[in-house]
Amino acid sequence: MERRYLLGNEAIAHACIESGMDFVSGYPGTPSSEVIDTLRMQQDRSYYAEWSVNEKVALENALAAAWCGIRALCTMKHVGLNVAADPLMTSAYTGVTGGLVVMSADDPYAHSSQNEQDSRCYAHFARLPCLDPATIQEAHDMMRDAFGLSEEFSLPVIFRPTTRICHSKGDVELSDVVKSIRKGEFHKDPRQYVVIPAHTRILHKKLNEKQPGIKKRLVELGYNRFEVKGKTAIIASGIGASYVQELLPESVSFMKIGAYPVDEGWLSEFVNRHEKILVIEELAPVVEELVRQVSCCVPVFGKINGYAPYEGELSPQAVAVIMHKAGFIPENPFPDKVPVQNLPPRPPILCAGCLHRGTFYAIKEVFKDAIYPSDIGCYTLGLQLGVVDTTICMGASITVASGIAHSGEKRDIVCTIGDSTFLHTGIQGLMNAVYNSAEITVVILDNSITAMTGHQPNPNTGVTACGVETPPISLEALCRACGVGFIKMVDPYDINGMVNTFQEAKKQRGVKVIIARQMCVITARRLGVKRGRFSVDRDTCTGCGTCVGFGCPAIEFRDEIAGINDLCSGCGVCEQLCPVGAISREEMR
Amino acid sequence: MTGSFDILIVGIGGQGTILASNILGEACLIEGRSVKGAETHGMAQRGGSVESHIRIDGKYGPLIPPGRADLLISFDLLEALRFAHYLKEDGRIVVNRHLVLPTSVFTQNLAAPTEDEIIDALKKHPLCLLDADAMARDAGSPLSQNVVMLGAAAGTLPLKPESLLEAVQRLVPKKTVAINVKAFEMGRDFSRIC
Numbered sequence: 001m002e003r004r005y006l007l008g009n010e011a012i013a014h015a016c017i018e019s020g021m022d023f024v025s026g027y028p029g030t031p032s033s034e035v036i037d038t039l040r041m042q043q044d045r046s047y048y049a050e051w052s053v054n055e056k057v058a059l060e061n062a063l064a065a066a067w068c069g070i071r072a073l074c075t076m077k078h079v080g081l082n083v084a085a086d087p088l089m090t091s092a093y094t095g096v097t098g099g100l101v102v103m104s105a106d107d108p109y110a111h112s113s114q115n116e117q118d119s120r121c122y123a124h125f126a127r128l129p130c131l132d133p134a135t136i137q138e139a140h141d142m143m144r145d146a147f148g149l150s151e152e153f154s155l156p157v158i159f160r161p162t163t164r165i166c167h168s169k170g171d172v173e174l175s176d177v178v179k180s181i182r183k184g185e186f187h188k189d190p191r192q193y194v195v196i197p198a199h200t201r202i203l204h205k206k207l208n209e210k211q212p213g214i215k216k217r218l219v220e221l222g223y224n225r226f227e228v229k230g231k232t233a234i235i236a237s238g239i240g241a242s243y244v245q246e247l248l249p250e251s252v253s254f255m256k257i258g259a260y261p262v263d264e265g266w267l268s269e270f271v272n273r274h275e276k277i278l279v280i281e282e283l284a285p286v287v288e289e290l291v292r293q294v295s296c297c298v299p300v301f302g303k304i305n306g307y308a309p310y311e312g313e314l315s316p317q318a319v320a321v322i323m324h325k326a327g328f329i330p331e332n333p334f335p336d337k338v339p340v341q342n343l344p345p346r347p348p349i350l351c352a353g354c355l356h357r358g359t360f361y362a363i364k365e366v367f368k369d370a371i372y373p374s375d376i377g378c379y380t381l382g383l384q385l386g387v388v389d390t391t392i393c394m395g396a397s398i399t400v401a402s403g404i405a406h407s408g409e410k411r412d413i414v415c416t417i418g419d420s421t422f423l424h425t426g427i428q429g430l431m432n433a434v435y436n437s438a439e440i441t442v443v444i445l446d447n448s449i450t451a452m453t454g455h456q457p458n459p460n461t462g463v464t465a466c467g468v469e470t471p472p473i474s475l476e477a478l479c480r481a482c483g484v485g486f487i488k489m490v491d492p493y494d495i496n497g498m499v500n501t502f503q504e505a506k507k508q509r510g511v512k513v514i515i516a517r518q519m520c521v522i523t524a525r526r527l528g529v530k531r532g533r534f535s536v537d538r539d540t541c542t543g544c545g546t547c548v549g550f551g552c553p554a555i556e557f558r559d560e561i562a563g564i565n566d567l568c569s570g571c572g573v574c575e576q577l578c579p580v581g582a583i584s585r586e587e588m589r
Numbered sequence: 590m591t592g593s594f595d596i597l598i599v600g601i602g603g604q605g606t607i608l609a610s611n612i613l614g615e616a617c618l619i620e621g622r623s624v625k626g627a628e629t630h631g632m633a634q635r636g637g638s639v640e641s642h643i644r645i646d647g648k649y650g651p652l653i654p655p656g657r658a659d660l661l662i663s664f665d666l667l668e669a670l671r672f673a674h675y676l677k678e679d680g681r682i683v684v685n686r687h688l689v690l691p692t693s694v695f696t697q698n699l700a701a702p703t704e705d706e707i708i709d710a711l712k713k714h715p716l717c718l719l720d721a722d723a724m725a726r727d728a729g730s731p732l733s734q735n736v737v738m739l740g741a742a743a744g745t746l747p748l749k750p751e752s753l754l755e756a757v758q759r760l761v762p763k764k765t766v767a768i769n770v771k772a773f774e775m776g777r778d779f780s781r782i783c
Contacts, residue, residue: 005614005624030630112630136625168651169614169626169643239650246649317654335656337674340710343667344699346601346691348637378635384696452635548695553636557695565689 002174008136008165009034011172012103015143017042020178022070022098024049025058027424028453029077030112031166032105036075037454040465046180051456051465054394054424055080059087059102063156066100067193068184071147075103078119079393083425085122088156090195092126093203095154098182099147102128103159105166108282108313112163114376114393116311118283119160123260127207129214130158130260131223134241136170138258142223144175152217153210162282164239164313215263223259226270233270234328236280237287243319244280252328257287268294278302278326282314301326350381352554353531353569355492355518356416356445360387361550361573362490362498363414363443366506370412373400375426377418378452379445385551387416395425402429402438412506414441419475420450420458427478434483434511441505441512444475445492447520455523479513486512493518495576521569531570533586536562540582547574547583593625593647594747595657599640599672600664601689602629605735608760609662610641612739615756616748617645627651638668645747661714662742664721664734665689666707673711682714683742683780685721685734717741717783724775730765733772740776741783750777 006014013035016024024047026036040049048065052058055076062074076084081104088102104119123130131146133139139161150157191199218224226233233253236244241256248254255270271277271294279288279302288302301307308322317334324332350357356379363372364387374380374388375397382388390400401415417426422444433440450456457463462472479487486508490498498516505512519529536547543560554567555574564574564583575583596613600606610626617624625647629639642653658676663669663684676682686704694701702710708718719741725734736757743750754773761769 003618005611005618007628034630164627164651167628167630169610169624169628170647170651171614171618171622171624242650243652315652315654316650320654334654337655339672339674340670342700343671344691344694344701346636346638346667346671347693348602348635349692351635381635454630551692551696553692555692555695556690 003171004174005169006136006172007034008139008161008168010038011136011140011174012143012161013038014174014177015140016073017177018175019144019147020071020180020182021073021147022047022180022182022184023062023065023072024075025052025061025072026075027052027055027058027080028450028456029080029105030453031107031163032075032077032103033453033456034166035103036465037456045466049465051458053459055084056087059084059091062100063087063091063096065184066096066098066156067094068098068186070098070182070184071180072098073101073103076105077113078104078106078117079114080104081119081122083394088122089126091156092128092207093195093200094192096150096156097154098184099150100156101143101146101150101159102156103161106160106162106283108162114391116283118286119158120260120286121284123158123160124286127211128156128158129153129218130160132160132238132258132260133165134239134256134258136165136168137172139165140172140174142258145221149217153214155210162239162313211261215261218259218261219263219266221259224257224262224266226255227253228273229253231274232276232328233274234278234280234323235287235291238282240280240282240314240319243314243316246316247320247323247329247333249329260286262287262290264290264294267291271295271298274298276301278307278323278328280308280314280319280322285310347384348381349384349553350378351521351569352552352567353521353571354378355447355516355520356382357385357550357552358492358495358571358573359416359443359445359498359516360385362495362502363387363416365499366502367412367414367441370414371404371409373397373404373413373415375417375421377421377445379416379418382416394421395429398426398429398433398440398442401440401442402433402436405438405440406436412441413439414443416443416445419444419446419448419460422475423459423473427482430479430484430511430513431482438511439509441514444513444515446475446515446517447523448472448517449520449523451520451522455520475515484511484513486510487515489515489517491518492516493571493573495573521571525569531572533564533568533570534572534575534583535564535586537582537584540580542580542582544579546577546579550574550577593644594659595653596643596645596660596662596746597640597653597658597672597675598643598662599638599668601668602636602639604664605732606639606641606664609735609739610643612736612753612756612760613643613645613746613748615760616752619752619755620748622646623648625649625651638671640672660742660745662738664738666704667691667702670702670707670710673714676714680714681717681745682711683717683719683738683745684711685738686718687722717780719776719779719783721776724779725772728772728775729768733765733769736761736769736772737776740773741780743773743777744780
């Protein structure tokens, strides 16, 4: 036993090692990424770990490992579960032999996501057990027990932490690590693993028959529990339960839901012995709908009757507002404080020296009146530069581009996609665009890493999750194999070179691919690449503002003169943009 | 209600707020106290405003409600002002005298408060204003800025300075322990006069 101050995801990773996990796969996505990042960095590793190319691939790998009798974990963010939904739904039918835990990290408030979907709904849809921790300690304990629960019911278990669990920190009680000793072996059983109609109808029935046992077991495990204190009650789930406990009056009963499916009989007994119920949960009204189903005549307060918001994340003050509105506390204990108004915002921004900024600049120079579909990655921040017109989900830049092209839109269409996203689900869009003769320009923003989620390697990096060298995939050869005729490489730090290539592409018909390759500036810094820095000659600068328009955080503009601050990483693009030659490289110190 | 001591550490992505919060968490462990925290990861980290919540003796959720923080540690003047509403009426501010204007100010021509205007606005709270950049350079490395800030906050924290110093030694890179110990002491000495 040991106590450590850990990030939620580190505690979750440690729990996996405590339970003797044998196999882990996943695709990075905030807030889930640090689980595999922690596991793959362990010195003395007895389990197999991989970053897969996408979540469907990751889940199918993990599922197969669990079919072979070993304990497997598959991690992703909530929207990744959409990609993995196909194997997920049917994995509930086939079941597993070794424990399989599917971690799908939800992101209420969409801190770093394109939507606020609720993974508990997937669990309900697939009829799989789902664990929803309220604290880091509980996340750790649930993850440690999840593999056993999966084996007990021969079903994958969905583990659903939220951002405020994954990226919170706390003192966590850990147990000893266990070495993975299992060796997988596949036992042929077509009735289980070949889901032809004749087999799947039987498997579906078996899945349904497991449900009552699961509900009972989750209550026994103490994940779902209550304390009767008075005539009114609050039912809360996930991290919402922690916020409620901070405010809970002595005379109010409290039920905490931490696992699904919830036993209706058990819930009904609690609900119907109270006169008034408030349900507090983030995102979808999963618990609330159930409470309303079992309540005979007890008034229920929640999202459905407007007492709690459907969207965003909860916080102590948000919960206080709901409790006050529903009459569970006489007044809001928190002072009504608002931030100072009209301060200039500081949203995230592409780093100084980021390769994408130069590429976006050149795209805009050549394709002035064009449509710019884009994708998910750091480069979505190109929105600030006016070069991102659409972003919907991973891999959707090339598909959206070809859809727009076939719609009759007359303007040029130039889409951007990162290397990791291209390999995730972009390549199908490219095949489709070539196959169906779309008129588009595809720019692959190639920094050879999955940068935004914390620099995880991908097949284009040339190294595996555990640091083993592997042949890097050739994006050029891939595009060639898809049938693309025009494929050019450009250096994002060479504006003229890019402009010339884009102009050439503009004249060509069909699908054109331009690969803009340069190392991520953060990776470069970590590898010790030193490019020096640039400065502005105050006497030469005319204050025209061309460099400021480039939007680099290293460029400032005070007293009608440009300046370059400490953030400069020496990419040299601004030197090429300055019309009067006022910017130059400083002497290396 | 909790009896936690609530600290908000704010700055700009990349400034080292996470190490500062780790040092506080480690110091709590050394003293055997419970601690909860929350921080910014992912896209929001790229040069944007970042915040770390730390609740010493915290038992429930990791988030500090506005108007409840006992201490605000800020690596940047503008960020101190952006998050000042999290403080209690008598909550203290330890802030680095350093102002990085957001790029939006230059690209969109937005109005921004001056250093003096920000400092005036912050003065309604007990304020410790220090040049942590310069002090960190004097200590031996500009990267020890976050430890200077913690040193300056040490007198306000419900933690023993020995625990904080021990935590600093455990968490900074081995080669930089001496520099960071010096940085911590410099911050602590300064806090006696601000």
